[in-house]
Amino acid sequence: MGEQHRNLARKLVTALQRKDGDRKRRPVHTFGTGASGHFIPSPVAAGFCDAEHFRSPTPATIRFSNGSGSAVRRDGWSDVRGMATRFHLSDNKATDLIGMTLPVFFTPDGESFLKFAIEARPRPCQRATPWQKFRDMLRLTPPVPDPYDGETISPDAGAIAFAHQHDYARAGVFQAATIGAPQSYARAAYHAVHSFVATGADGTQRWVRFSWQPVSGVLTTDPEKDPVIDDYLQAELARRLRNGPALFSLMMQVGEVGDDFNDPTRAWPPHRVRIMMGTLYVEKMLDDVTTEKLSFNPHLLTRGIAPSDDPVLWVRKSAYEVSSGRRRGTPCPFHGER
Amino acid sequence: MQRKAGWLDKFVDDLPSQGWFQFLSRHLVVPYWIWRDPKPVLPGGPRPSVQPSESVQRMMNLIMPLKDPSPIGRARAALAISQNVDEIFAGLDNVGTVHNARFLLLDGNICMLSVYDGDFSNYIRDFIATIGSVFDAVMKEVEGGDAMVPTTEHIEEFIDWVCAHDLFQAPDIATDLFNLQDAAKGIAPGSLPHDLRLLPRELILQLHSNPNISLGGGYRAYPGYSAAQVRQKFGVGW
Numbered sequence: 215m216g217e218q219h220r221n222l223a224r225k226l227v228t229a230l231q232r233k234d235g236d237r238k239r240r241p242v243h244t245f246g247t248g249a250s251g252h253f254i255p256s257p258v259a260a261g262f263c264d265a266e267h268f269r270s271p272t273p274a275t276i277r278f279s280n281g282s283g284s285a286v287r288r289d290g291w292s293d294v295r296g297m298a299t300r301f302h303l304s305d306n307k308a309t310d311l312i313g314m315t316l317p318v319f320f321t322p323d324g325e326s327f328l329k330f331a332i333e334a335r336p337r338p339c340q341r342a343t344p345w346q347k348f349r350d351m352l353r354l355t356p357p358v359p360d361p362y363d364g365e366t367i368s369p370d371a372g373a374i375a376f377a378h379q380h381d382y383a384r385a386g387v388f389q390a391a392t393i394g395a396p397q398s399y400a401r402a403a404y405h406a407v408h409s410f411v412a413t414g415a416d417g418t419q420r421w422v423r424f425s426w427q428p429v430s431g432v433l434t435t436d437p438e439k440d441p442v443i444d445d446y447l448q449a450e451l452a453r454r455l456r457n458g459p460a461l462f463s464l465m466m467q468v469g470e471v472g473d474d475f476n477d478p479t480r481a482w483p484p485h486r487v488r489i490m491m492g493t494l495y496v497e498k499m500l501d502d503v504t505t506e507k508l509s510f511n512p513h514l515l516t517r518g519i520a521p522s523d524d525p526v527l528w529v530r531k532s533a534y535e536v537s538s539g540r541r542r543g544t545p546c547p548f549h550g551e552r
Numbered sequence: 553m554q555r556k557a558g559w560l561d562k563f564v565d566d567l568p569s570q571g572w573f574q575f576l577s578r579h580l581v582v583p584y585w586i587w588r589d590p591k592p593v594l595p596g597g598p599r600p601s602v603q604p605s606e607s608v609q610r611m612m613n614l615i616m617p618l619k620d621p622s623p624i625g626r627a628r629a630a631l632a633i634s635q636n637v638d639e640i641f642a643g644l645d646n647v648g649t650v651h652n653a654r655f656l657l658l659d660g661n662i663c664m665l666s667v668y669d670g671d672f673s674n675y676i677r678d679f680i681a682t683i684g685s686v687f688d689a690v691m692k693e694v695e696g697g698d699a700m701v702p703t704t705e706h707i708e709e710f711i712d713w714v715c716a717h718d719l720f721q722a723p724d725i726a727t728d729l730f731n732l733q734d735a736a737k738g739i740a741p742g743s744l745p746h747d748l749r750l751l752p753r754e755l756i757l758q759l760h761s762n763p764n765i766s767l768g769g770g771y772r773a774y775p776g777y778s779a780a781q782v783r784q785k786f787g788v789g790w
Contacts (some may be wrong), residue, residue, distance in 0.1 A: 243716050275739045291664055341555050344564040351567060354585055354753035361554060375747050381742045384727040407670075465774075485605045485723055 216532075216551075222324045224530035229331035229542065234367060237504070238541055243279035243296045245287045247399060247448045248505025251459060253301060255492035256448035262420065262466065262489050263412035265518030267309065268302040275300045276496055277505050278399035278451070281314065289448075290441020291362050292394050297404040297426060298510040299494065308547070309516040311464075313404030313426055315393060319478035320373075320386040324529030328381065333376045336367035342399035349385050362441065382479040394434035395441065398450045400460035400496065401433040408512065409475040409522040412466065421469035421522065423482060426494065452499050459495040466491045476524045509538035509546040565662060571606050582756065591754070591761045593738040596718030598769060608778045611770045613719040614664040616694040622661030625693065629662045632689040643683030648757050649675065651779055662690060667770070667780040676711050680704055720762040721769050754771055 230241040239245075252273050266272065281285065281294035297313045320334075321327040339361045342350075347357035361368065370391060377387035396402040406424040415418050435441065453461055466489045467477055473482050513531035514522060521527055531548060532543035538546040556696065557565075569572040598610045616627050633640070633655045644650045653666035662719030667676050680687060684704045700706040700713060723729055731741035733754060783789035 225553050235719055331653075341557065341561065344560040347561075347564045349569070350749075351573075352581055353750075354577075354756055355749050356752055360557075363554075366554070377748050378745050381730075381746070384730070384746070384748060388727050388751065391748075454698065470605060472603050481725060483603075483606065483769075485608065485769065485776070487776065488774060490774065 219338070219529050219532040220536070222328060222529055223536045223552075226324065226328050226529065227532050227536045229328060230240040231368075232336055234285055234336070235283045237424070239284070239346040240279075240537055240541060241258070242283045243281055244285065246277045246279040246284050246296075246502075246505050247451055248275065248277050248500030248508070249451065249455065250500055251494060251496040251497045253464070253492055253494045254300075255521075258489065259491040260415050262414045263266070263422070263491065264415050265309065265412075265516050266303045267516075268491060268518070270345050273302045274494060275500070275505075275508065276494075277301070277508060277510065278447070280447075286362035286364075287445045288362070288364075288441075289444060290395050290435065291365070291448050292392075292437070293472070294393055295391055295396060295399065295404070297399070297402075298508075299426075300508070300514075301516075303364060303516060304539045307516065308514060308529075309519065310510045310512060310514040311406055311424060312512045313424070314408045314508055315396070315402050315404055316386060316390055317405045317425075317426050317481050318386045318389070318524055319407050320383050320390075321380075321526065322377075322382050322479050326380070327526060329372070330376050330380075334369040336369045336375040337372060339364060339368040339371065363484060364494060380531070382477075384410040385481065386479060394437050395435070396447070397435055398454060398460075399447050400451060400454055401428050401430055403432050404462075406476045406512075408524045408527040409469060409478075409535055410515070411522060413518050413520075418497050421473070421475045423467045423469070423524065424491075425465045426462040428464055429463060433521075448499075451496075455497060459497045460550060462496070464491040464494065466536065475522050478524055478526050485496045507536040507544045509543040510534065511547050514547045533542075553591075567600055582760070585753065585757060586666050589753075589757060591733060591757045593761045594709045594720045594736055594758065595737075596715055596720050598721060605659055605776075609667050609669065609770065609776060610672070611721070611764050611766060611773050612664065612668065612672075612675070612714075613721075614666075614714060614717055615661050615719060615764060616690070616697070616717055617665065618660050618662055618693055619695050619697075620693070626657050626660075626662075629657060629690065632693055633662075633686070636686040636689060639683050639686050643679065643686065646682045647675070647678045648783075649678070649779055662694065664690075668685045669780065672715075675716055677707060677726045680707055681712065719764055719766045724768045727751065729758065733758065 227241055231237065235241060235244060235485050252271055253267055254271045255268045266444040277298045279296040280289065280295060282288065294316045298310060301309050303309060341360045344356045349371050371385045377383040404426040409423055411419050412422045467482055468487045468489065469482055469487060474480050511531060511534045512527060515521060535546040535548050572654065618629055642697060649669040651667040653664065656663040656665065682702050687703045688701045691703065692699050700710045703710045721733060730746040734741050734744060
């Protein structure tokens with residue numbers, strides 16, 4: 215299974231590489247902004263998950279990112295954003311939690327993700343003609359948005375065509391197409407998408423999903439206005455942190471019998487019980503060299519949290535390793551594992 | 553190389569904000585699609601689920617059209633509620649699964665909005681058993697209500713009537729609308745391809761069939777426990 219995942223992961227990383235990307239960087243979530251801080255668990259957290267960072271305060275490194283794999287930073291464009299958090303545990307151990315602003319993934323397994331990555335490869339995009347737009351209006355369909363200034367290729371048309379044929383991709387593609395741009399990395403909610411098995415202090419195991427909620431609230435830019443500045447999120451975060459830490463609450467949603475624990479394309483209903491697991495204090499900016507070399511991995515877990523059988527979670531383990539090797543990042547935590 | 557926007561592009565981009573185009577859309581385009589692609593009325597209330605958290609803090613948004621929507625008729629409806637305050641409090645306490653209930657007069661309707669735990673039919677049954685007299689007073693003011701008075705003797709008809717007047721709850725995941733529309737037509741959800749770009753049109757046409765809807769199943773604030781759990785935790789149960 216390991217070699218099979220690695221083969222698929224290599225194809226995936228290749229398929230995700232955009233022609234306007236930079237092979238020395240990540241193929242997606244290419245531009246990042248690093249920060250450090252610490253996590254303070256809530257008084258009830260350890261009862262639901264016995265992992266070390268839910269028992270005691272833990273230093274953390276955070277990488278916020280734009281989802282695009284383009285080699286040009288476009289903060290103001292509508293795009294999924296990422297938040298990768300490394301909790302630095304005792305004895306030089308660590309555990310990662312990787313979230314994105316999209317609450318679901320596009321496909322339920324690695325093979326279908328490869329198909330999606332190929333079909334949604336950015337292709338040349340043009341402003342729709344007036345006649346196409348007029349026809350769309352008469353069909354009660356919103357016209358395809360005009361490309362941004364400087365946008366020559368886009369994954370949108372391929373992704374929508376894929377979702378047309380594959381109902382599992384609908385929710386992810388629809389939300390990605392309308393997601394917008396945040397006012398700040400500290401004003402977006404990030405979802406870890408996959409299910410994990412959390413073991414509580416009393417040994418009870420629960421299927422759970424994690425989300426970061428910004429304490430200052432979610433706020434996106436006005437989609438009706440042209441994005442003015444391409445690169446503002448890093449400077450905004452630095453400015454914000456000079457005035458005090460940015461806070462995120464870690465919410466843990468508990469699944470129930472009947473939920474699909476292994477399908478990241480389906481959000482669990484919002485009515486599931488949620489537990490407030492703690493607060494992340496993002497305190498200091500980190501330099502780009504340190505952050506961009508970091509190699510996170512959604513499989514880097516610790517005692518108290520185990521992976522589900524979600525096939526995407528498993529293929530991501532290898533994909534992150536392949537990507538880290540190709541861009542010569544700090545070795546992936548699973549580097550050399552066979 | 554991007555094609556530059558010309559005057560025709562700007563003219564078309566501006567159409568949705570033009571009054572004449574809005575008029576045309578409302579009176580010609582939308583009616584055409586309603587004729588071409590009619591949508592079935594989707595049922596009101598929460599959708600069936602056996603999962604425990606789906607039975608907690610459910611919403612009822614009951615919109616009841618008044619027989620007489622004039623100020624006199626609306627005042628009569630207001631009196632039907634205000635003269636039964638003791639009955640309402642006693643009933644809510646005895647049902648035991650209700651978080652809160654309130655009545656509103658909105659245009660020509662009297663509305664009952666409540667948040668409850670558990671099964672919908674049982675909720676209505678319990679309500680009729682405990683505050684049937686209040687419903688009787690309200691139903692006398694409501695279109696089609698006379699036939700169900702006294703409600704204690706028309707329980708099943710009353711449940712059906714409430715179902716028909718409870719608002720359709722739009723899915724929490726927008727794209728699930730396709731599946732609900734398919735299911736209403738007897739088509740297995742997920743068996744037909746759907747063009748995502750048509751989702752806004754599907755919503756517009758659905759809003760013709762279900763003009764009033766609840767946007768989602770409610771945003772339940774943390775921690776979102778049931779009334780019974782709260783009673784037990786605070787030691788005020790029975």
